[in-house]
Every structure is written in C-alpha cells, then in structure tokens.
Amino acid sequence: xxxxxxxxxxxxxxxxxxxxxxxxxxxxxxxxxxxxxxxxxxxxxxxxxxxxxxxxxx
Numbered sequence: 027x028x029x030x031x032x033x034x035x036x037x038x039x040x041x042x043x044x045x046x047x048x049x050x051x052x053x054x055x056x057x058x059x060x061x062x063x064x065x066x067x068x069x070x071x072x073x074x075x076x077x078x079x080x081x082x083x084x
Contacts, residue, residue, distance in 0.1 A: 027083045028065035029072065031058050035079035045074035 029051075031042075038056040050064035051071060058080075060071075072080045 028062040028067060029060045029069075029080050029082055031060060032079045032081070033057050035077050037077055037079075039076065041074050041076060042071040042080060045070050 031051075036057045038053065038058070040053055040058070042058050043051045043053060047068065047070060048064050048066050050061045050066075051058050052061070053059070067082055069082055072082055
C-alpha cells in the first residue's frame with residue numbers, strides 16, 4: 027500500500043517532498059500529501075520524516 031501521512035503528526039516541514047525519488051509527495055494546505063499513483067512504496071519518506079508521521083502499511 028502507498029505511504030500514508032498522519033496529518034495530526036505532520037508538521038509540514040517538506041522533508042519527505044525532497045526525499046521522495048518518485049516525486050509522489052507534495053505540500054497541500056501546509057501538510058504533505060501522497061499521490062498514490064506515483065508512490066512505489068520504497069519507504070524513503072518514512073525514513074526521512076522527523077516526526078514519524080508517515081507509515082507504510084502492508
């Protein structure tokens with residue numbers, strides 16, 4: 027399953043946007059949002075998130 031972002035934990039820093047090799051994450055209304063059609067489930071965003079707001083569910 028594509029990465030999921032918990033908006034309660036996301037601080038809108040944009041680190042995941044820069045880290046995503048597929049450009050599947052963008053900022054929307056001060057929060058990160060994943061384009062599920064582009065996400066390849068690599069986990070780079072999960073590792074880059076300083077607040078652990080991103081999860082990959084299997």
